[in-house]
Amino acid sequence: SNARSSPGVMDLSFEAESPLAPPVELLERLPSCDCLLQGDRCQIFFPPSEAPGRPREQRCWSSFLEHRVPVVTEEVAREALLSFVDSKCCYGSAAAGDLVILELKQQVLRRYRLETFSESRISEWTFQPFTNHSVDGPQRGTSPRLWDIKVQVPPMFQEDTRKFQVPHSSLVKECHKCHGHGRYKCSSCHGASTVRCPSCSRAKRRARPARRCQMCSGSGRQRCSTCSGRGNKTCATCKGEKKLLHFLQLVIVWYNSLFEFVSEHQLACPGDLLAKARGETLFKDENTMVYPIVDFPLREISLASQRGIAEHSAALASRARVLQQRQTIELVPLTEVRYWYQGKTYVYYIYGTDHKVYVVDYPERYCCGCTII
Numbered sequence: 001s002n003a004r005s006s007p008g009v010m011d012l013s014f015e016a017e018s019p020l021a022p023p024v025e026l027l028e029r030l031p032s033c034d035c036l037l038q039g040d041r042c043q044i045f046f047p048p049s050e051a052p053g054r055p056r057e058q059r060c061w062s063s064f065l066e067h068r069v070p071v072v073t074e075e076v077a078r079e080a081l082l083s084f085v086d087s088k089c090c091y092g093s094a095a096a097g098d099l100v101i102l103e104l105k106q107q108v109l110r111r112y113r114l115e116t117f118s119e120s121r122i123s124e125w126t127f128q129p130f131t132n133h134s135v136d137g138p139q140r141g142t143s144p145r146l147w148d149i150k151v152q153v154p155p156m157f158q159e160d161t162r163k164f165q166v167p168h169s170s171l172v173k174e175c176h177k178c179h180g181h182g183r184y185k186c187s188s189c190h191g192a193s194t195v196r197c198p199s200c201s202r203a204k205r206r207a208r209p210a211r212r213c214q215m216c217s218g219s220g221r222q223r224c225s226t227c228s229g230r231g232n233k234t235c236a237t238c239k240g241e242k243k244l245l246h247f248l249q250l251v252i253v254w255y256n257s258l259f260e261f262v263s264e265h266q267l268a269c270p271g272d273l274l275a276k277a278r279g280e281t282l283f284k285d286e287n288t289m290v291y292p293i294v295d296f297p298l299r300e301i302s303l304a305s306q307r308g309i310a311e312h313s314a315a316l317a318s319r320a321r322v323l324q325q326r327q328t329i330e331l332v333p334l335t336e337v338r339y340w341y342q343g344k345t346y347v348y349y350i351y352g353t354d355h356k357v358y359v360v361d362y363p364e365r366y367c368c369g370c371t372i373i
Contacts, residue, residue: 084357092364175238186227259308277352279330
């Protein structure tokens with residue numbers, strides 16, 4: 001065999017060369033950590049529950065219901081369509097300017113929205129090459145419980161993810177990939193430094209006698225390009241340092257859960273547009289925990305509030321700590337515009353306080369090869 005073995009090099013020719021997770025048996029559990037082992041790496045830490053600290057408020061809805069959204073006039077409807085057409089390169093403006101409005105059918109929808117801003121903390125073992133720097137291990141003290149680690153919370157309802165090294169959790173171990181050798185055999189040449197010349201192999205099959213190969217000078221072998229002829233490669237896991245520093249990494253995720261409900265309507269405007277539409281705030285309630293709305297005159301809004309709060313509570317109770325909740329009721333105006341143009345009747349919708357337009361079948365629409373997003 002042409003293979004040669006270098007001292008201090010592990011034979012891992014048939015193993016994947018990407019970094020691997022360390023075996024569980026290498027990582028003794030730190031006695032101070034409040035963890036639950038899940039699989040071989042992750043531990044999920046559950047926070048204590050917190051009860052709302054304020055009494056339920058009695059609300060009078062009569063003043064809220066007196067609020068009115070400005071009516072969409074024919075002039076406003078035409079201007080909204082012209083603005084929409086101008087923003088689309090495939091739409092002609094003639095129809096928008098010459099159409100005859102037949103009917104304006106208007107409706108004000110109520111949109112309920114619940115936001116729950118929560119924080120979850122997950123701990124996992126991770127590692128990095130050990131470069132003989134100081135080690136913050138258990139000998140320096142007891143690791144704090146994960147929910148006792150103080151961190152700066154981002155602004156409420158703004159999602160973020162941050163990672164921290166848990167104090168006093170570091171352990172130095174021999175690299176589990178190369179077993180402390182720092183290098184391993186090249187998987188392409190199996191440590192031989194050379195590989196069979198592909199040109200010679202093809203020539204022998206094509207014709208006999210074969211002429212002297214110009215690529216390998218007739219030797220039948222070429223220098224291995226994978227390892228540049230060294231026969232071994234630096235361990236990708238420890239970067240040749242032979243040892244790894246293992247430590248617990250705390251991953252904190254701030255997440256904003258969203259529940260939305262739009263009251264029923266008879267107009268054929270897509271619900272996803274109405275969920276994103278700009279509305280006018282009728283009611284807003286924000287606190288550590290909000291109470292369900294139970295007495296709103298529109299019963300489906302009260303039911304949506306109760307359902308949204310129950311769903312968020314059930315989903316987050318066992319895996320996150322709720323930091324803040326916010327519920328709002330907004331008025332979203334919706335207008336159906338029926339118009340006549342060149343002998344046919346068409347329809348479009350104006351929705352939101354900023355008069356966005358949804359067109360069902362515009363009479364002057366062309367294909368100009370552009371990408372419509």
